[in-house]
Amino acid sequence: MRAFLFPGQGSQAVGMGAALADASRVARDVFAEVDEALGQNLSRLMREGPEDELKLTENAQPAIMANALAVFRSLTVEGGVSLEKAAQFVAGHSLGEYSALAAAGAFDLATTARLLKLRGQAMQRAVPVGEGAMAALLGADVExxxxxxATAAEGEVCEVxxxxxxxxxxxxxxxxxIDRAIxxxxxxxxxxxxALPVSAPxxxxxxxxxxxxxAEALAATRIAAPEVALIANVTAAPSAxxxxxxxxxxAQVTAMVRWRESVAAMADQGVEEFVELxxxxxGPMVKRIAPDVRVTSVVTIDDIEALAKEIA
Structure with a gap:
């Protein structure tokens, strides 16, 4: 069994998708469709930067999705891979859940881009810059x-x-x-x-x-049942x-991303290969959660062609 995974914020970089767009008409079409949906030349920002502008949450979120969907569509359209035959589950880390849902047909591409643009803007508006922070604890489990x-909070918000x-x-x-927690x-x-270099908590x-x-935006958005089961961030369980x-x-906006449990749940269901698009x-997180599974990262046209050949 196989699962397709979609990355979250932090995976953006200037130049992302450029080589793939040069090699794949389908990828170029994805980037053009996202640009049109947003009324913004996001693909040029992805290709050329500046980095500070690409890192802005409202740009990074749709950019990461666009890159992942360009890879996915190149695999399925040009590589001839059927999602339903290739994978039993899809999952994404935070904003990657939107990418996973778009790949599985729950959202169309333009809708996904607009939702993520709004999500990024809303997250930035929620807390003034400088008032919030995030930190990674290494060598620590969730307990x-x-x-x-709890010790660091002292009446303020400090949550996993x-x-x-x-x-x-x-x-x-x-x-x-967060400073006290560090x-x-x-x-x-x-x-x-x-401490993590983020603009909001x-x-x-x-x-x-x-x-x-x-909630308001999603209430007005049509969502179709995904073609394969989505493992939801907030439950670490299938959602259809x-x-x-x-x-x-x-709920995902304020809730903990249960990524460890999500990967473990898929492995328990028999997933032996995780493909990050x-x-x-x-991938490194997956291997620390389920050391015996196979992990494949698909970024370049060569990666896509190799996976398409393997699945076929």
């Missing part, structure tokens, strides 16, 4: 991370944002609380703590205004009902 967060793998958990909240982490048992209760904006998917996407950030 230890929760203890560190991402349970990425058995040795990496991310905290999110008020900057003061200072406390080692003495409480973590190997180390690293994602996946914590401070994001509630963004969740409210996404459009109304349930809508609820999960709203459009990035190389999820």
């Amino acid at each position: 230890l991370a929760r203890r560190i967060a 944002a991402n349970d990425n793998d058995p040795s990496q958990v991310v905290l999110s909240g008020h900057k003061g609380a 200072a406390l982490a080692k003495e409480m048992g973590a190997k180390r703590a690293v 994602f996946h914590c209760s401070l994001m509630q205004p963004a969740a409210d904006e996404m 009902n459009p109304d349930t998917i809508r609820e999960h996407l709203v 459009g990035g190389k950030v999820l």
Whole structure:
């Protein structure tokens, strides 16, 4: 069994998708469709930068999705790979869940791009720059991370944002609380703590205004049942009902990304190969969660052709 995975924020880089667009008409069409949907030359920003502008949440989120869907469509259209035959599950890390849903036919590409543009803008509006922060705890599991967060909070928000793998958990909240968590982490048992270069405290209760904006947008959005089962971030369980998917996407803005549990659930269901489309950030996490599975990252046209040949 196989699962297709889609990366989240942090996987953006100037030049992303450029070589693929040069090699694939289908990829060029994806980038053009996203540009048209947004009324923005996002593909040029992806290709040429500047990096500071690409890193802005409202640009990074649709850019990462566009790159992943360009890889996916090149695989399925030019490579002749059927999603339903190739994979039993799709999943994405945070914004990658939108990419996974688009790949599985729940959203069309233009809708996905607009939703992610709004999601990025709403997340940035929710908390003024400088008031929130995030930190990665290395050598810590989720139980230890929760203890560190509770100790550091002191009346402020300090919550587990991402349970990425058995040795990496991310905290999110008020900057003061996150600073205290970083200072406390080692003495409480973590190997180390690293402040993350983010512009907002994602996946914590401070994001509630963004969740409210996404609830309104998603209420007006048609969602189809995905062609293969989606493993949802907020439940680490299959999600196929459009109304349930809508609820999960709203909850996802403030809730913890249960990535470790999601990968473990797919492995328990018999998934032996995890294919990351459009990035190389999820593979190492997957191997730390399920060491015996096979992990493949598909980014270039050569990667796409190799996977298409293997699946065929």
